[in-house]
Amino acid sequence: MASHSSDLENARVNSPNPVKYVSDFFDRYPIHKNYYLRIFLQALVTIWAVMSFTFVLVRLMPGNPVDVLIEQILTQEGISYQEAYDRVAASFNIDPDASMLDQYVDYVGDLLRLDLGTSITSPGTRVIDEIARFLPWTIFAVGCGFLISFVLGIVLGMTMAYYRDSVLDHSLSLVSSFFTGVPNYIWGLLIIIGPGITWKWFNVGAARGTYDPGLTPGFNAEFIASAIEHALLPIFTYVLATLGSWMLSMKSSTASVLNDDYVNVAEARGLKDRRIITSYVGRNAMLPLFAQLSISIGFVLGSGVVIEEIFVYWGFGHYLFQAITVRDYTGIQGSVLILSSTFVFSNLLADLTYGLLDPRVRITGEK
Amino acid sequence: MKTAASPNFLLSLLRMPWALLSGSYHFINRLRANRAGFIGFLGLIAYFILTFIMPYFIPFDSEVNLDEIAGPVGSRIQLAVHRDNAHLKTFEDLASKTVGVVDQTGGPSLIAPYADSITIEKYRWTSRRAGPGIRAALLDLADKEIDGMLIFSKTVEQILADDEDLELQAVYREHIVISNPELGPPHLLGTDTQGRDIATHIVHGGRILILTAVIGGVISTLIALVVGSLSALLGGPLDSAMTALSNLILAVPRLPLLVVLAGLIRFDNTLFLGVMIGLLGWPPLMRAIRAQVLSLRERDFVEAARSLGLSTTHIMFREMLPNMISYVMINFIFAITFAMYEQIALLVLGLAPIDDYTWGVMLYFGRSRGTLYNEDGASMALAPVLAIAFFQVCLVLFARALEEVFDPRLRSAV
């Protein structure tokens, strides 16, 4: 996907070196339209490629939904293989003889009608309903966790860069190194075992799930309070696990910006420190992080798998992992489609807004 | 480069050992100025010794000991004697005495060297219950049929403190004392679910993991550096294609992809995992480097170089790389930590090969065998977690230090 490099190229279309690969057709139209249309089409192509890739991928996975379910029934109940087979085979409505191409054509046809199909392991349940059931919780928890750790990381990282080599810098650096080093799922387990079981700071059982049973989801205080309460542990874990890397990235980024000439110039001009911190250093230092953030948004949606299992906070990650475990092909395909679309479009958004944040790019663009 | 074969180059090759030596001297000197970074550096050296050298001296403990399952940190074999014989403390004291050991425990191998001087009474581990063999021996000890008994600290605590059979417990308590609580060598990190020493597993479990992570880091960083800077400098179709490829790789969720790959490709060698992680791991860094290069490209000194008509290669290596080296280095370290994180995550989810007994596999088994919920046994999972965590911490601290050593602008500022 083209990002702002082509933006730059396009912006310079009147300069002595016009871009070669823009066709005559687009020349007749205003340049930005051409650009937006192109990156949008590229996004669609990426999604289509991922979708097709996933379609083949899931069918190459070892094991298949029928056998996995048979195995599950066999381990749970004392029945023979024959009985389990009878029971499972009858409750699936997939045609095992259909060729992969036929299945693919059917699937794409359904997709064009915005239909993600029905679940294989729970026939009759629409995949879109399942995703709609689980996705919002993940967006909520991951979103909060990400926002908090991003903001916190920016602030702490800049602090570290400004007070370089001070005790504060060193201790924060150690802490952040530790946060980064310990995998997020380990944080989850440690939180359950330490504060949860050993010290009994909170009630492990009551903290499970996404909200208290018996409440009606909606815009009422009780429900919202309950939802926040239940999301606290996952959010806390997300913050712990991602804070360190934001801090360190922000610190190194700030450090390099601090050495840039324009900061010195600004200082020489006698601008107030606060002004320099926010509009000069902060803004420029955040640039590389902003690129990182846009990548992370899509990426992190699927990364909560283990955390959601540990805290029994069932969101999208749990759904995807469950679908993979039981080899629910349509479920996996639907989830991956959502994931990759989120990723691709958040990148698109990042590309489009990139210029707003980088004064240098904007200046060139306005030339 | 074009000077590759010139005499100058060969000469500089000859000088390399000296340059390397003095270079490292200066490097270490500079590092020492940064205390945290120096600690990280020392930590990495310690890890190198721990995982690459110590395995040659400390053998992997593979002996299953049924009474030492999930033993706590520092647990060891103790000497139990009759209350009247409390003066018997060492193997020397036990010469010409009869000592009881139970098979399938650590006792037999510990007493084996003294077989000439000590009469050894063997008890069978007769049943699945952790008792009968041991309890029979303890009863014989209480009756003075044997003079001493080798017993594991955790077992003796359990039996003396809260044996289910209260009558027997009273008998044990009345007659039996521990005369030497430090007879056997201690298990520094406790024992695992098969009664094997965890410390030796830690020593042996890091090498492959670290190599895999480094391989992953090197591959992803190299690809990212080359692809990222070329894309940004050359632009055009190459840029579009590479950006599209990186987006594609990022957009395919890692989990299903790795499940499939793990099923399709049989990993005979864990190191392949590093290659795979590297091949899939470059896009984020590539995008960051691309952004850096794009940003650098707009700077005055690059514009100046360009207006002078200098070649892209020159601009890349002479103007831009020095400005990015700190960023690339710190990201190389992060790539290693990421590769480490990723392979451990795969192991914990049970998606990676578990043939080599690495820290990740210890963690996987420790978790799936429930040791995290058991105070005594927790170190089977916690020890590798800490080993991994501190390794990562050292890496990051070291990266910080490197950043200062290599960054030309920071250097000039000093």
Place this chain on the structure above:
Amino acid sequence: MYRKTLLGLLLVALSLLAFAPVQAQDNVLNVAWPYQVPPTGHFNTFASGGIALGQYQDLHEPPLAVLMWATGDYQGMVAEEFGWDDDGNYVISIVDGNTWSDGSAMTADDLMATFNIFRLRGDAVWANMSGIEKVDDSTVKFHMESPSSLAERIILTTNLRPASVFGDIADRASMMSPGDDGWDALLQELTEFRPEMPVSGGPYTIQPDTISEANLMLALNPGGFAGDIQHYDMVRMWNGETEVVTPLVANQELHYITHGIPPTTEEDFANRGIDIVRSGMNNGPGLYVNHAVYPLNMVEVRQAIAYAVDRIQNGVVSLGESGVAVEYMTGMSDGLSEAWLSDDVLDSLNTYDHDLMKAEELLMGVGFSRNDAGHWVDDNGDTLSFELTFPQEYADWSAAAENATAQLNDFGFDISARGVQFQQHPQDIYSSNFEMAIRNWGLGDPIPGRSYLQAYNRYNGQGEVAGEGGGAGMNFDNNVDFSGGMVNVFDLSNMSSQGVDKDAQAELVSQLAVSYNELLPAIPLWERYTNNALNRNFIMVPDAGDSIFANFGGGADNWMTTLILTGVTAPADM
């Protein structure tokens, strides 16, 4: 400062959790079973994905009868009278006076609906059945081709479903035959059928609005079967697999789990005063070999392996006290062996006690020798190098594999163990893509012949199920020659569950047991016992010695659900 405010907020938020309400424990039975939440989970218990609560489904859809394993007799539940009539048909009368939670009466129609749906699904129970007939409002006659203990068991362990929910589809199915137009469509209608409400005929009913990821509630259903003798107002069913429920048990919020727990967790529970209840599962991991791989096809080699592996050690390191070494090595559990084999036969069995000398002799006897490195070399000069695969997600089996490999390698084999994803592992066995593997022997079923279906059918060509991807499995020739003559062991295992003459069945079972003991087609390692965590401070059930604990630890006949259905299980402080 900004950052302090945020940190403060986080801390405050976290401390809020400390005041999260602790659920009142009065009169609620806290148990656990993993289930799917809606919309994935639903109330059609005939289709996959339904919220079927394992053995606790009995509380919702009561079973017809329960086998008391200690005596071998069925105790009627919903079925008041049951048995074979003079024509060899099976007749069941159900208890009068119970109502489903939707208000409809529990009658013979429910039985008809349940079995008509089984017919639509193609369940095995219909293999031996020519039709069902409603005799009166409470009685149904099952027309059987021949009486068999197996058919009786399958019928009696059925969970009764309400005709008010499934009657429509069942009626339409009863008027059609497989292959008719509309049969497949009806089957699809069944699998996609989504009842709006769960309808219970047992003592407790699922409350749909309480279903969350964490737990769901079942409320007392006074009109349902055994609804009048319950000691609880509610059952709270906690959701999740072992790792999820473990902290809840430790925290005393959850008082009984049937999840297999690792020995170290067991130890922790025991330290907290939580009882561990063990009952036999009649199955466990065994060492399977591919009989197409030389020299694993030699009986002496398999016997040597059996001698060389200390099964006691293997069981203890794998599952602690619940990994009970198999003693008789008959291919079925020791409990079944003792129940079905005469003392003479039992005495004649080889118990393959750990004995490296015997193993050595056996291998020497067939011309194998040790090379300089101490490894065994077969008569062709090849080392005994094999790959042993196991499903790596199964904690106890992976431990068994790890330990068996170490023991065999100590003895001079050269075995490398490799973990395989659990979804793939059985596929590898079905398609003969293995050398040695850890798979399960035995079956949690009181009918002994069925234990042999794993070795002779499932992992050996899958018998009749073959056809769809069924490979040759372990390549064992089911026509065996043993000290008792030539028999086909697969036919034997099927025949031994037919008829109702126990002595005749026992004779066939003896042949199965002795031939297995001699030939060891696969080597059983240990029997898995349950290690249910039971917190007796909250739940009162009989003490450990009670005969009810002879009942199966999972699925049908489960002792806990039987105790609930008979009104025995009660809060401990009563």
